[in-house]
Amino acid sequence: MEPEFWPASVLIAGPVFLLLAAGTGVWLLLTRSGYVHAVRNTLMGLCVLLGAGAITALVWAADLPDYCQSGNERLVREGGECIGVSDGGHVYISELAKVSRSIKTLNDEVTGGDKPYATVALMIPMTPAAGDKADRDQILREVQGAYLAQYRANKVDDSDIGLRLVLANPGRGLDHGRQVADWLGELTRTDDRLRVVFGFNLSTRQNADTIGYLTKDKGIPVVGGPITATDLANDASGRYPGLVKVVPSNRDQAQALSHYLGGDRSRTFLIQDENSDDLYSRSLRDAFQEVTRGAAGGPETYDAAKVLYRDFRQMVGNVCDSRATTVYFAGRPPALADLIRALGDRGCAERPIRVVTVSGASTITLDPDLDWGAFTRGAGLTVEYATITHPDAWKAGARGRPATGGSPDDLAKLTDVIARQPGIGAVDLADGRTITMFDAATTAYKGIEDRMDDRETVPALADIKESWRRMRGQSKVKGASGWICLRSDGTPYDKAVAVVRLVPPAAGKGGKDGKGTLAFQAIAWPTGRPLTEDMCRNARG
Numbered sequence: 001m002e003p004e005f006w007p008a009s010v011l012i013a014g015p016v017f018l019l020l021a022a023g024t025g026v027w028l029l030l031t032r033s034g035y036v037h038a039v040r041n042t043l044m045g046l047c048v049l050l051g052a053g054a055i056t057a058l059v060w061a062a063d064l065p066d067y068c069q070s071g072n073e074r075l076v077r078e079g080g081e082c083i084g085v086s087d088g089g090h091v092y093i094s095e096l097a098k099v100s101r102s103i104k105t106l107n108d109e110v111t112g113g114d115k116p117y118a119t120v121a122l123m124i125p126m127t128p129a130a131g132d133k134a135d136r137d138q139i140l141r142e143v144q145g146a147y148l149a150q151y152r153a154n155k156v157d158d159s160d161i162g163l164r165l166v167l168a169n170p171g172r173g174l175d176h177g178r179q180v181a182d183w184l185g186e187l188t189r190t191d192d193r194l195r196v197v198f199g200f201n202l203s204t205r206q207n208a209d210t211i212g213y214l215t216k217d218k219g220i221p222v223v224g225g226p227i228t229a230t231d232l233a234n235d236a237s238g239r240y241p242g243l244v245k246v247v248p249s250n251r252d253q254a255q256a257l258s259h260y261l262g263g264d265r266s267r268t269f270l271i272q273d274e275n276s277d278d279l280y281s282r283s284l285r286d287a288f289q290e291v292t293r294g295a296a297g298g299p300e301t302y303d304a305a306k307v308l309y310r311d312f313r314q315m316v317g318n319v320c321d322s323r324a325t326t327v328y329f330a331g332r333p334p335a336l337a338d339l340i341r342a343l344g345d346r347g348c349a350e351r352p353i354r355v356v357t358v359s360g361a362s363t364i365t366l367d368p369d370l371d372w373g374a375f376t377r378g379a380g381l382t383v384e385y386a387t388i389t390h391p392d393a394w395k396a397g398a399r400g401r402p403a404t405g406g407s408p409d410d411l412a413k414l415t416d417v418i419a420r421q422p423g424i425g426a427v428d429l430a431d432g433r434t435i436t437m438f439d440a441a442t443t444a445y446k447g448i449e450d451r452m453d454d455r456e457t458v459p460a461l462a463d464i465k466e467s468w469r470r471m472r473g474q475s476k477v478k479g480a481s482g483w484i485c486l487r488s489d490g491t492p493y494d495k496a497v498a499v500v501r502l503v504p505p506a507a508g509k510g511g512k513d514g515k516g517t518l519a520f521q522a523i524a525w526p527t528g529r530p531l532t533e534d535m536c537r538n539a540r541g
Helices: 008-032 037-061 094-111 133-156 177-187 205-217 250-261 279-291 309-321 333-344 359-366 408-420 433-449 461-470 533-537
Strands: 075-078 081-086 117-123 162-169 194-199 222-224 243-245 268-273 297-302 326-330 353-357 381-387 477-479 482-484 497-503 517-524
Touching: 081 177, 094 133, 094 162, 117 133, 117 177, 117 433, 133 162, 133 194, 133 359, 133 408, 133 433, 162 177, 162 194, 162 433, 177 194, 177 205, 194 433, 194 461, 205 222, 222 433, 250 279, 250 381, 250 497, 250 517, 268 279, 279 326, 279 359, 297 309, 309 333, 326 333, 333 353, 333 359, 333 381, 359 381, 408 433, 408 477, 433 461, 433 477
Parallel strands: 117 162, 117 194, 194 222, 222 243, 268 297, 268 326, 326 353, 353 381
Antiparallel strands: 075 081, 081 162, 381 497, 477 482, 497 517
8 A cells, every 4th residue: 555644733842842842842851951041941942943933834734735755746635535636656555556556667768768658647536435336346456457558568569669657647637637637737747758648537617627637728639438419529619629439429329229229219218317418418319309200109317416326116106107118218327327227127027128329337347336136026127338449349250240339459568568467456347348449548649649750749638639630541540449540529420339138146157155146139320330440541520
C-alpha cells in the first residue's frame, strides 16, 4: 500500500511546539534554581515568541494542501480521496498495486532512456467506495488496458518516441475534473510533455464538461474510452475540438442490434430512463425510440434517482398485457438488474421475453444484486446486449467471423503482451473494458507518433489533432476490438459491435462465486454489413 504522509500542519507546527515545550522547561528549571532575572525574562520572552510562531504556523499550514505522495504537488487529499495525477508512484486503491508498480517502472525507464518522450494521461475515477467491487474490478481492467498499450508501444513496437503514462483521478463523483485538467495543462508545458488525455468511462455531464474544458480551453487532444452517448462528440461548430472516440455510439449500437435482431417491431416494447443529466441514457432513449416505432406498447418511463423495484413490477405487468416479446431497455445496470428480477416473476411466464440493451450493461455480471434465479423462475427470459467488444469476436477460427473490419492478428497485439506481463495480475477481457482502453491508448500513441518529424521532436498539441483527420484507410487504427476508421466528427464509422447474452449458472457453466457468464453471439454492424477497406477509406461521414 502507498505510505501515508504527515499533514503539513503537523510537519511545520510540530517542531515549533517541541521547541516551546523545551524552552518552558528550561525557564521553570532556572526559576527554581534562583537564576538571574534577566536570563529568566529573556527565556520567557523567547517562549512567548515561539508560542506566537507556533499559532501563526498552524493557521498558515491549515490552508496548505494535504499531499498524497511525497514530491507530487498535483495529488492532494480531498474529502478522503486522493485527487490529481500520479506516475504510478501512488496507489489509488489496493487492486491497482501491481499494475501501478509496472507503470512506475516503465515510466522511469522511458525518462532515463535516449529517445525523446511524451506523456499521455488516463483519466477515469480511481477511488470508488470501499465496498463497490464492481467499480473496483472495472477500474483495474481499464488501467491494465492502458498499461498494456504503453508496454507494447515501448517494448514491442519499438516506437521512435518514448511514451509515459500517468493516472489522473477526478474523484468518484467526477467533481474535480476541471481541477485535474488544470494540472494536466501544466504538464503540457513541462518536461513531461503531456500530449493526449484518454479514458472517460461514463457518458455524464461532468465528463462532458471536463472534455470540453480540456479540448477548448486547454487545447489538449482527447481520446474517449467507453463513452457512447451519441451527442458527446465533436461537430461542425467545434463543440469538442480535438475529441475522437474509439467505440460505436449508442445510435450505432442500436442500429447494429436492429439489424442483428430483425423481426417484427410491433412485438417490441421500450422501457427508458428519463434522467436528462445522464447523457448515456438520454442518447440511448432517442436511439431506441427510433428502432421501436410501431411498438406493441409503451414506452414505460422512470427516473433512476427515484425508481423502486415495485415500479418495475408494474411496468412488467404492462409488458405482459401487450403483445411484446422483445423489451428494449434504455438505462443503466442497477435498474436493469431490477427489471430482470421483475421479469423473472412476470405473470405471463408462458411467453418468452428477450431484453435487449447496449454496452452500458457491460458490468451487469459484476452486480452483486443481480438475481440470477430470475432466469430459472421466468423460463424463457433472455438478456442480450450490444457491447463494444468481446474477446471471442475476433478469435482465430471463430465460426462466422467476418473477413474484414478486424482480425485475429489485431486482437493478438493485446493478448500477446498480456502473456508477457504476468506481473500486473490476472487480466479478464470478458466485459471489453481492458480491450477498449487498450485501443483508446493505442489511438493516443498513434496520434503522437504519426506527427513525429525527421528531427525526432515531440509534436505540439495542435499537430496531434491533425493526426485524427488521417485515421482512415491506410492510416486506420487496427484495434483489438476491430478497425477504427474516424469520420470528420471524430467518431468511428461502421465500427464492429459484439452481441453477447447473459448465461445464468443453471443454464451453463457458472462463473466465479456461482455467478453467470457472458456468451458471445455474433458481430453486428451499424450499416448492416461488415466494414471494408473501401468503406474505411471513404469514412468521412
